[in-house]
Amino acid sequence: xxxxxxxxxxxxxxxxxxxxxxxxxxxxxxxxxxxxxxxxxxxxxxxxxxxxxxxxxxxxxxxxxxxxxxxxxxxxxxxxxxxxxxxxxxxxxxxxxxxxxxxxxxxxxxxxxxxxxxxxxxxxxxxxxxxxxxxxxxxxxxxxxxxxxxxxxxxxxxxxxxxxxxxxxxxxxxxxxxxxxxxxxxxxxxxxxxxxxxxxxxxxxxxxxxxxxxxxxxxxxxxxxxxxxxxxxxxxxxxxxxxxxxxxxxxxxxxxxxxxxxxxxxxxxxxx
Amino acid sequence: xxxxxxxxxxxxxxxxxxxxxxxxxxxxxxxxxxxxxxxxxxxxxxxxxxxxxxxxxxxxxxxxxxxxxxxxxxxxxxxxxxxxxxxxxxxxxxxxxxxxxxxxxxxxxxxxxxxxxxxxxxxxxxxxxxxxxxxxxxxxxxxxxxxxxxxxxxxxxxxxxxxxxxxxxxxxxxxxxxxxxxxxxxxxxxxxxxxxxxxxxxxxxxxxxxxxxxxxxxxxxxxxxxxxxxxxxxxxxxxxxxxxxxxxxxxxxxxxxxxxxxxxxxxxxxxxxxxxxxxxxxxxxxxxxxxxx
Numbered sequence: 001x002x003x004x005x006x007x008x009x010x011x012x013x014x015x016x017x018x019x020x021x022x023x024x025x026x027x028x029x030x031x032x033x034x035x036x037x038x039x040x041x042x043x044x045x046x047x048x049x050x051x052x053x054x055x056x057x058x059x060x061x062x063x064x065x066x067x068x069x070x071x072x073x074x075x076x077x078x079x080x081x082x083x084x085x086x087x088x089x090x091x092x093x094x095x096x097x098x099x100x101x102x103x104x105x106x107x108x109x110x111x112x113x114x115x116x117x118x119x120x121x122x123x124x125x126x127x128x129x130x131x132x133x134x135x136x137x138x139x140x141x142x143x144x145x146x147x148x149x150x151x152x153x154x155x156x157x158x159x160x161x162x163x164x165x166x167x168x169x170x171x172x173x174x175x176x177x178x179x180x181x182x183x184x185x186x187x188x189x190x191x192x193x194x195x196x197x198x199x200x201x202x203x204x205x206x207x208x209x210x211x212x213x214x215x216x217x218x219x220x221x222x223x224x225x226x227x228x229x230x231x232x233x234x235x236x237x238x239x240x241x242x243x244x245x246x247x248x249x250x251x252x253x254x255x256x257x258x259x260x261x262x263x264x265x266x267x268x269x270x271x272x
Numbered sequence: 273x274x275x276x277x278x279x280x281x282x283x284x285x286x287x288x289x290x291x292x293x294x295x296x297x298x299x300x301x302x303x304x305x306x307x308x309x310x311x312x313x314x315x316x317x318x319x320x321x322x323x324x325x326x327x328x329x330x331x332x333x334x335x336x337x338x339x340x341x342x343x344x345x346x347x348x349x350x351x352x353x354x355x356x357x358x359x360x361x362x363x364x365x366x367x368x369x370x371x372x373x374x375x376x377x378x379x380x381x382x383x384x385x386x387x388x389x390x391x392x393x394x395x396x397x398x399x400x401x402x403x404x405x406x407x408x409x410x411x412x413x414x415x416x417x418x419x420x421x422x423x424x425x426x427x428x429x430x431x432x433x434x435x436x437x438x439x440x441x442x443x444x445x446x447x448x449x450x451x452x453x454x455x456x457x458x459x460x461x462x463x464x465x466x467x468x469x470x471x472x473x474x475x476x477x478x479x480x481x482x483x484x485x486x487x488x489x490x491x492x493x494x495x496x497x498x499x500x501x502x503x504x505x506x507x508x509x510x511x512x513x514x515x516x517x518x519x520x521x522x523x524x525x526x527x528x529x530x531x532x533x534x535x536x537x538x539x540x541x542x543x544x545x546x547x548x549x550x551x552x553x554x555x556x557x558x559x560x561x562x563x564x565x
Binding site for chain 1: 288289291292293294295296297313315316319322323326328395396397398399400401402558561562
């Protein structure tokens with residue numbers, strides 16, 4: 001079986017001292033004597049095989065290693081244990097518009113961001129009209145990104161990322177970008193991409209979407225894979241662990257509430 | 273969990289896409305693989321440099337004049353200090369000083385820029401994969417662009433001192449690219465360790481700036497090496513790898529002579545620093561993503 005992503009005994013470790021502080025605090029630390037670095041495994045013993053064309057949804061409480069998994073797969077973080085194999089061109093929708101330069105216009109940023117995401121100049125030129133149109137920014141595309149609202153930036157980032165012609169897409173909860181109308185269009189675009197046979201690994205907080213869209217689901221718990229397999233089963237096992245009823249018995253209101261809770265938790269975490 | 277993975281099969285299947293990559297905890301620092309990544313992503317260097325320059329400068333005539341203003345105002349400061357206040361009138365002095373100052377600015381920009389580059393690009397480092405070596409290289413290239421623009425002003429000084437019969441055009445000026453090339457290699461050797469160790473230090477910008485200035489004053493930029501008559505002082509000065517570079521600029525531009533032999537020492541020093549610094553950098557860059565998050 002050909003695979004798009006395969007990991008073997010994958011582990012990523014954070015050493016809390018890595019977060020280098022100021023020189024002063026370093027000197028204080030040195031004088032006080034060497035503290036033992038605290039190790040924290042954000043991911044450990046992850047064995048995963050994702051066949052081409054599979055949509056894999058990743059769920060888990062916050063801090064369970066979902067984002068770290070996406071970062072290892074996209075090579076931002078190296079494995080500290082085990083190995084990762086990725087077979088295909090990756091587009092990474094982990095953070096939209098990570099490479100934007102504030103002083104440059106949205107139009108110029110399309111080039112910069114596109115190259116950052118692995119496109120060539122010619123490829124971008126061929127797609128520039130399509131991208132600009134998708135952003136729906138109109139003439140604002142020629143003004144500096146610094147003047148954009150966060151929603152406009154997200155629209156620009158999303159439009160670039162989905163036009164990269166990826167074979168593997170890593171998504172970290174970005175489908176809900178911009179206003180309601182754009183959200184609709186972006187969801188439609190994602191579905192269209194998904195149906196074109198790309199491989200997708202996505203972190204989602206809406207359990208219903210996982211069940212509807214994904215072929216497989218992975219539940220991570222404190223960096224360890226808890227369950228991998230059929231989405232409904234995995235989602236229900238996760239819900240059960242949180243003392244919640246299975247997904248079939250939840251109504252839309254409950255699902256939304258759970259999604260909001262998880263999102264809020266994720267956001268608080270990313271600010272800390 | 274899929275427990276059916278045969279470890280021996282990892283990394284051996286056929287029919288893969290050209291984008292196939294395997295990263296493991298034990299092998300990912302191989303130099304060959306690293307260079308392959310560098311080649312694959314090479315357009316990114318232009319992007320990083322272009323982004324920096326475009327963000328800082330308007331690319332029209334006024335923008336260009338503005339760009340020249342910095343080295344010119346720089347020259348004015350030293351003209352006031354050296355010629356007006358101290359009354360130094362040695363041969364084509366301002367020309368020498370200006371060339372030295374340009375080289376020094378390039379050095380400062382590269383080293384202090386490299387120290388902070390991973391932090392300043394944290395958004396990129398935490399969210400996009402690319403060989404992190406591009407960051408210090410981009411710092412070097414941005415400084416180089418400014419340096420080259422600064423060189424455009426040099427002929428003004430040449431003309432001025434030429435008219436005053438203190439300077440004449442000689443073929444020795446053809447050595448200039450060689451001296452610049454040595455400085456380029458030398459600074460590449462400084463940029464990698466600066467970026468690799470810079471991640472540990474948050475607030476050393478002013479400190480490093482002053483240390484760089486001290487280093488410059490200890491190098492024969494504002495003064496000539498033959499002013500050192502004491503043999504011990506002279507030997508010490510020649511141990512400084514910048515001595516060969518600054519003294520050669522003086523030889524080539526002002527005096528119309530070939531670079532001094534110490535330029536070889538500077539080059540050797542630079543190559544050793546580049547190999548060691550590059551090795552340290554590749555080993556340490558694995559952790560950059562964690563620091564940036």
